[in-house]
Amino acid sequence: MERVLRDFIFALRNAGIRVSVSESLDAAHTLDLVGYEDRDTLKISLAAALAKTPHEKDIFKECFDRFFSFTDYSENVSESDIDFEAESDDLLAPLTTLLISGDQADIMTSLIQAVSKIQLSNMQFFTQKNPYSRRILSTMGIEGLDRDIRRLDETGMPGAMQQAEALRDARGRLFDYIRGYVNRYYDLFTHETRATMIERQLKDMKLSAVEERDFLHMLIIVKKMVKRLNDIHSRRRKSFRRGQLDFKKTMRKNITYQGPLFNIVWKKQKIDRPSLVVICDVSRSVRMIVRFFLLFLYSLNEVIGKIRSFIFCNNLIDVSHIFDDYPVERAVEILRTGRGLDIGLSRTNYGEAFINFHDQHMRNVDKKTTVIILGDGRNNYFEPETALLRKIQEKSKRLIWLNPESVPFWGSGDSEMKRYGPLCDVVKECNTLRHLERIIDDIL
Amino acid sequence: MVRSNDNITSIENIQQAFRGVDYICSKQIATTLYLAFRLNKPILVEGPAGVGKTDLAKKTASFLNLPLIRLQCYEGLDESKSLYEWKYGKQLLYTQILKDKLNDIVREKNNLAESLEAIHQYDDIFFSPRFLEPRPLLSALQQRKGSVLLIDEIDKSDDEFEAFLLEILSDFQISIPEIGTIAAKSTPYVFLTSNNTRELSDALKRRCLHLFIPFPDAQLERDIINIRVPDLGDSLRFQLVSFIQQIRKLDIKKLPSISETIDWARVLLLLHADCLNMEIVRSTLNVFLKFEDDIAVVNDRLYELTQQATKEGHA
Structure with a gap:
């Protein structure tokens, strides 16, 4: 299956939609049929295959819009062309070389490697966004870049100063991009889990310790709970006492056949509404x-x-x-x-x-x-x-x-x-x- | 398994074809239909009452020129009413008629065991397809050229029935203990509708594509009225739809559905109305409002609603 789809389904699951394996396969088939050309068609098709209640459709819509708004890094650095003399190349830090080359694919690869190395998926609170951005940067080798910029500054040569300036710009853009990346990552993969986390905590908290301000929160949880329980139980159901012949009913039912017992009736119980x-x-x-x-x-x-x-x-x-x-x-x-x-x-x-x-x-x-x-x-x-x-x-x-x-x-x-x-x-x-x-x- | 997919080449195609049978298909509906046709998947249609869920299946049948087989669900629906039943009467009658023949077979035997053995060779004939009374699900699978199977209001049936549907929905086959597995001669197009009176099981949802039809927006509703009640004047159509759209924003027990809008349009046409005014609205409110309380709520605000509707109608 395609990576994009896989990530998207992961984001959906994170947002609380239960997507089964067979449904992801359906989604993949749908993709084969409609392709990526038309955004609306894609959205409708995936929604038909993946989101199966009105509530899920709403979540899906939000998720879809957020997920497919991911911009490429290329838009951010398109104007980066830094002139460098070849001779200083061997002294430069890897990140500096990357920024100088301006190869977006390589920069993205390096970013994604850094993301998986520091396990961005562990991020849980919005206060962690900045520390995590920092860690991505340092994993990508921001220190080396800073050292290079400082060294160029220290030479005091006009050419070098200009290069340092260009590098500083590139560094700023990279910084912005990573911050944006972490933000979106948080929205897509972390945001909703936080809500479920609060809910889980409230559920296990001693009722006497729950504070006044959580009252509304509790109301929602309680309502949800009662609704769910009611959905399961509100209908009168019959349960069969397996294998017990209801002799009286069988006799009555088969009078029409003059004796032969064609229709056999088993005993059953009605479970009443509470x-x-x-x-x-x-x-x-x-x-x-x-x-x-x-x-x-x-x-x-x-x-x-x-x-x-x-x-x-x-x-x-x-x-x-x-x-x-x-x-x-x-x-x-x-x-x-x-x-x-x-x-x-x-x-x-x-x-x-x-x-x-x-x-x-x-x-x-x-x-x-x-x-x-x-x-x-x-x-x-x-x-x-x-x-x-x-x-x-x-x-x-x-x-x-x-x-x-x-x-x-x-x-x-x-x-x-x-x-x-x-x-x-x-x-x-x-x-x-x-x-x-x-x-x-x-x-x- | 063969399916005649000739007229389902693209999403636009479907939209156009449905217009031909007087059904306005939003892009959402058309796309889902397209996918369902192509992937051989059932569609689970949900939405408020009266937005054309059942009609969608009917129109699909007439557009594909296939028979529509409908199974209305209710509490207590079981296999014998939905799938098949043995024709007891016929079986009995045949045993009576064939009494002599049976006697012949048994006569030559000396003891009970041998007689039983002899009859055993023939007992299958009484449980053959000849004595099978097909109910909607089985008959949908038996259609040679395919069919449109509509399982209406699945939420009204019991959980057990839902579970039993799973085999049909995923493999298009059913098992009859006396005969064996019967596979579909050609895959039917399956529609399930639900009003959401209860949650359907995940297993069922997993096997279907899901389509939610909401109340239409003003433009779509005007198109629908235009195609269903073509004699209605332009300005009245605008006013009528605007009025209904406003009503749907009010806090009332039962929101008017599309079918009720159409009914109202027909009533207005009969009364030769050419524009909305308070009098005519008041006397026809009961066409699209079905509760005393709702009528009272709308009656209180009749003036502003009518004003707003006529204003928008002219714009």
């Missing part, structure tokens, strides 16, 4: 993390049809309508501060919350419902009401408890996790986005 009840602790002990729980709850609320949300502290209230009525920041703020809601925010009382839930909202739970409790189980030594939790567990399909504290702290002090835990189907520690993602994947 139905969720989420109960979230918003007290002070989980204050740092509750914002993200709510954020997540909000996103879930947007994509899952059957979901009821409750928050509690002293008592428990139904807040499903808040998510429907307000935009995300406002909804999260309202729920966090409890403003305008009938909720007391002083001391968490899990027992009271379970009583409230059991008395008023139990009808939301049936044998298809998954109940999720988000909280640290710190009950301020109130009555834990474990019997009610057991009732909830018995009536629901699954009861999941997500605790933001790490496991060793469970059961210490006023934490009732040691008593609540065994009553739940699943108990998990959950304090990074990745935890959340994995758990939600399980639920759906």
Whole structure:
């Protein structure tokens, strides 16, 4: 395959488009058909073979424009013709000789060798652009060139001075070119990875440590995550219990054939769309993390049809309508501060919350419902009401408890996790986005 | 495998030929078609509803003069409805008719094992192509002169069906357990359309060229109206397209598509309108707006929209 295409595909992959080997082969065939003559045709053709979603098309467009704007070095040095007496040749540094000869192909080769030698691909931050340009220059032998220029200056001869000036010009142009090269390299091959790097870090960061300014960032990541999970799980699917004959159905189906069993029906199960009840602790002990729980709850609320949300502290209230009525920041703020809601925010009382839930909202739970409790189980030594939790567990399909504290702290002090835990189907520690993602994947 | 590629020599050629069957092909569409024809690849067409995805396949069929075989996808679509089915009735009927013959064969045998053995020699005749009911996919492969296969709204089908399509899309062959592998007599041109109600699998996308048809720009839309509703006056066409283009920028539930623009143009033609005014727009809004809320939104801004449209129409 052609080098240009290979590099381009590499740049695309870097920008987040997944290009498989067979697709690169398609792209190569396309190239054979349409050639490089017409830029538009080339762009459309490669887009058809390589970018397969509207989102990818956008990325592709940007990448294409950036990639094929690479100019040749030749445009920069076309006017370089430096007169030199042959006798001084043997004393000159290699880079000086290169610039004097003005052979663009050789200069490019030397540049590319330098680039691969210092491993420009390791560059990750924009602050590294200058150091890397420097290193390219020094690998190409800029010291030798500088020494030559200095020596010519020192001779004090008019001719030599002129030569030094010409060399200085050539050096400046080379410098500019390399800086431009590094810039474009950064844009094409590094820029996008930085975005994914931030995302990766945020995903693994403890939710309580995420700062206010990253809130929007988190929102985007959470949305993306929920959307993806929903894409995978939102459709009702049938799973087949392999090899089990559904005798009743088979008989019914074959009545028309008067006995012979032509159509055999196997047993199958329908997997229902998830139905969720989420109960979230918003007290002070989980204050740092509750914002993200709510954020997540909000996103879930947007994509899952059957979901009821409750928050509690002293008592428990139904807040499903808040998510429907307000935009995300406002909804999260309202729920966090409890403003305008009938909720007391002083001391968490899990027992009271379970009583409230059991008395008023139990009808939301049936044998298809998954109940999720988000909280640290710190009950301020109130009555834990474990019997009610057991009732909830018995009536629901699954009861999941997500605790933001790490496991060793469970059961210490006023934490009732040691008593609540065994009553739940699943108990998990959950304090990074990745935890959340994995758990939600399980639920759906 | 032979394909009649005679009229597909260049991209411009395709554009021209499609104009001949009343379809305006943007360069993007034409280029993708050209590549698909040349590389023998299916095309996955995506885009908002009503931009002519299905029509593209239909017109391709009429321009290549090939039969169009259409498979409409829906949840629960399976092999027996898309690929082939055994004709149970016929099989039963034949066993009844041939009862005597079967008896003859069995009569001479002494015991059960021998009888079974004797019948075994003939059982293949009941599972031969004669008893096969071809469904769209199989019949597309059986066309001698080639065909255009349209797999419509693939996103509505189940994942399993998608996986099962892969064999057809990459190798143009299918496997029937009782008979064996059936290869295409001549490669069909395959179009898949999707409204993106769910993500398609990577495996499927990898096998296709991808074409995204967006809403057309004003110029293209005018051309389309011109070719589909040729009797509409020039100035009205300008105004109409400008109005629709403005509406697409509004925040409404369902944006009007090209097919709806065409419908509206036809309605205006029927009403003998020669320019847009508020009255006529208000009474025909429901032609291209399909939600009560959307109509309310547009109604509120009717004055400025109409003004803007008539202004641009004159310019």
